[in-house]
Amino acid sequence: MSDWRAIAADGLWRNNPGLVQLLGLCPLLAVTSTVVNGLGLGLATTATLVISGVTVSAVRHIVRPEIRIPVFVLVIACAVTTIELLMQAWAYDLYRVLGIFVPLIVTNCGIMGRAEAFASRNPVPAAAFDGLAMGLGFTAVLVVLGALRELSGQGTLFDHAELLLGPLGEGLRVQVIEHYRGFLVSVLPPGAFLGLGLLIALKNVIDARRGARPVAVPAHAHGHGAA
Amino acid sequence: MREFPVATSPHLPPRASVPALMYRVLAALAPGAALATWQFGWGVPLQLALACLLAVAAEAAMLALRRRPVGRALADGSVLVTAALLALALPPYAPWWLTAVAVLAAVVLAKHLYGGLGYNPFNPAMVGYVVVLVAFPRELGHWPAPAALAAGPDLATALSVVFGGSPLPDALTAATPLDHVRTGLSMNRTLAELRADPVMGRIAGTGWEWVALGYLAGGLWLVWKRVADWRIPLGFAAGLALPALLAWGVDPDAYPSPLFHLLSGGAMLGAFFIATDPVTASTTPRGRLLFGAGAGLVTFLVRGFGGYPDGVAFGVLLMNMAAPTLDQLTRPRVFGERR
Numbered sequence: 001m002s003d004w005r006a007i008a009a010d011g012l013w014r015n016n017p018g019l020v021q022l023l024g025l026c027p028l029l030a031v032t033s034t035v036v037n038g039l040g041l042g043l044a045t046t047a048t049l050v051i052s053g054v055t056v057s058a059v060r061h062i063v064r065p066e067i068r069i070p071v072f073v074l075v076i077a078c079a080v081t082t083i084e085l086l087m088q089a090w091a092y093d094l095y096r097v098l099g100i101f102v103p104l105i106v107t108n109c110g111i112m113g114r115a116e117a118f119a120s121r122n123p124v125p126a127a128a129f130d131g132l133a134m135g136l137g138f139t140a141v142l143v144v145l146g147a148l149r150e151l152s153g154q155g156t157l158f159d160h161a162e163l164l165l166g167p168l169g170e171g172l173r174v175q176v177i178e179h180y181r182g183f184l185v186s187v188l189p190p191g192a193f194l195g196l197g198l199l200i201a202l203k204n205v206i207d208a209r210r211g212a213r214p215v216a217v218p219a220h221a222h223g224h225g226a227a
Numbered sequence: 228m229r230e231f232p233v234a235t236s237p238h239l240p241p242r243a244s245v246p247a248l249m250y251r252v253l254a255a256l257a258p259g260a261a262l263a264t265w266q267f268g269w270g271v272p273l274q275l276a277l278a279c280l281l282a283v284a285a286e287a288a289m290l291a292l293r294r295r296p297v298g299r300a301l302a303d304g305s306v307l308v309t310a311a312l313l314a315l316a317l318p319p320y321a322p323w324w325l326t327a328v329a330v331l332a333a334v335v336l337a338k339h340l341y342g343g344l345g346y347n348p349f350n351p352a353m354v355g356y357v358v359v360l361v362a363f364p365r366e367l368g369h370w371p372a373p374a375a376l377a378a379g380p381d382l383a384t385a386l387s388v389v390f391g392g393s394p395l396p397d398a399l400t401a402a403t404p405l406d407h408v409r410t411g412l413s414m415n416r417t418l419a420e421l422r423a424d425p426v427m428g429r430i431a432g433t434g435w436e437w438v439a440l441g442y443l444a445g446g447l448w449l450v451w452k453r454v455a456d457w458r459i460p461l462g463f464a465a466g467l468a469l470p471a472l473l474a475w476g477v478d479p480d481a482y483p484s485p486l487f488h489l490l491s492g493g494a495m496l497g498a499f500f501i502a503t504d505p506v507t508a509s510t511t512p513r514g515r516l517l518f519g520a521g522a523g524l525v526t527f528l529v530r531g532f533g534g535y536p537d538g539v540a541f542g543v544l545l546m547n548m549a550a551p552t553l554d555q556l557t558r559p560r561v562f563g564e565r566r
Contacts (some may be wrong), residue, residue: 047263183328184361184363185361185362188361195334
């Protein structure tokens with residue numbers, strides 16, 4: 001699995017954590033009420049994936065298999081705590097919006113899944129790239145779902161972009177539909193489930209049209225709970 | 228001497244076809260719909276027509292997209308039943324776009340994305356209703372006053388309210404009996420006081436109780452014709468009325484009577500017409516009793532302690548989810564099989 005293209009295709013499409021592995025559904029469903037929330041959490045998750053992937057890969061020869069899971073948890077928890085403190089310092093408003101979901105990145109089983117399935121068996125550069133590809137694939141799903149829900153829920157896009165980009169994001173808010181009365185379902189949790197279901201269906205349709213066979217969720221992805 | 232027909236097996240006559248069942252359901256809805264029209268005016272037939280038109284169009288479009296024979300599936304009438312149930316559940320003067328959203332959610336999302344008639348795990352009409360209930364709670368609470376309290380708007384006003392976006396005149400609106408009880412109780416009034424208010428009528432709300440009796444009559448006819456299994460409405464009534472009786476017995480000033488529960492809101496429509504949907508309900512005899520009882524119990528809980536005025540739709544949808552498990556757990560014993 002040192003083929004870079006295969007790693008990228010896996011993370012971004014074929015084995016996408018949000019649409020195929022269905023890992024990390026809890027933050028995926030909870031924070032995607034707007035594009036900016038989705039992007040913020042997606043980038044934080046990507047950073048965590050890269051850091052934990054590199055670290056796990058670097059220590060893979062000195063960690064005994066019996067204690068690998070606690071070691072992975074420690075590594076991931078360190079990365080997440082660091083990112084949380086950084087966000088608290090540099091993007092405090094976004095940190096407040098995302099709230100509990102930043103520390104909860106620890107429990108995103110997609111990260112544990114990659115540490116176990118990929119990083120602990122591959123060299124450091126490949127592990128770093130895999131973390132990046134998986135993170136970007138996850139971020140893409142978060143952003144698309146966020147856009148879907150923000151557009152149908154409140155008729156805007158990039159609302160509150162200043163939370164993520166500071167003064168640069170002030171003018172980014174786009175009122176796509178004027179005098180929109182709002183579609184509360186999209187903003188509430190049911191909208192997240194419906195939206196994700198539609199996105200998965202769309203991906204399956206595209207795959208079927210292209211004649212590609214769907215990839216089964218690998219066995220190691222099971223058993224990490226549905227956090 | 229009596230002649231006996233001679234034929235080879237099977238000797239059981241075939242059950243009625245899908246269109247025959249669906250048109251019987253529509254016929255059974257007629258008395259309730261007529262009484263609702265008498266009580267709430269032009270809005271009821273307007274909503275029925277609008278919902279049916281939109282539903283047929285959406286069904287035809289989805290069938291064409293899915294490359295299924297359009298004519299045959301449309302002729303089975305199932306989409307008309309969905310549309311009629313939805314239209315009767317929505318407030319009669321709801322704006323047209325609200326009905327459109329509900330119909331599209333019902334036909335496209337709940338029916339065809341799951342594979343069409345026979346494959347949908349959730350009752351399409353109730354999915355459509357819950358989508359708009361969650362999205363537009365204010366519009367869904369906007370009911371007209373029954374005929375005994377205010378003469379309904381004429382046809383021109385009704386058309387302009389439904390299609391023109393003008394609001395229903397305030398003088399013509401009234402809280403539904405369920406809403407009235409809910410707000411009254413939250414303001415620390417007792418039910419004995421509330422019952423004297425004009426909207427409350429004799430048992431379950433002026434006008435509303437007549438409409439409920441209309442659905443009850445149609446529903447009993449369906450049961451008599453064996454279109455609907457008696458177990459589901461009976462279970463629903465028991466699941467709703469028994470806890471209501473208990474609560475009412477403990478504190479009749481804070482909890483409405485079982486009869487009020489049965490005849491108000493969507494209870495009768497839900498018990499006889501919505502919970503009995505053969506696709507989404509449980510299919511075993513004991514399963515059907517439990518299915519109905521669960522839906523009734525959820526209705527009672529939502530009405531008494533939940534955030535929405537009525538809970539029939541939630542009860543039906545939650546039990547739709549439970550139906551496969553219920554079927555599995557209540558599978559009838561095959562003769563000779565050991566317990």
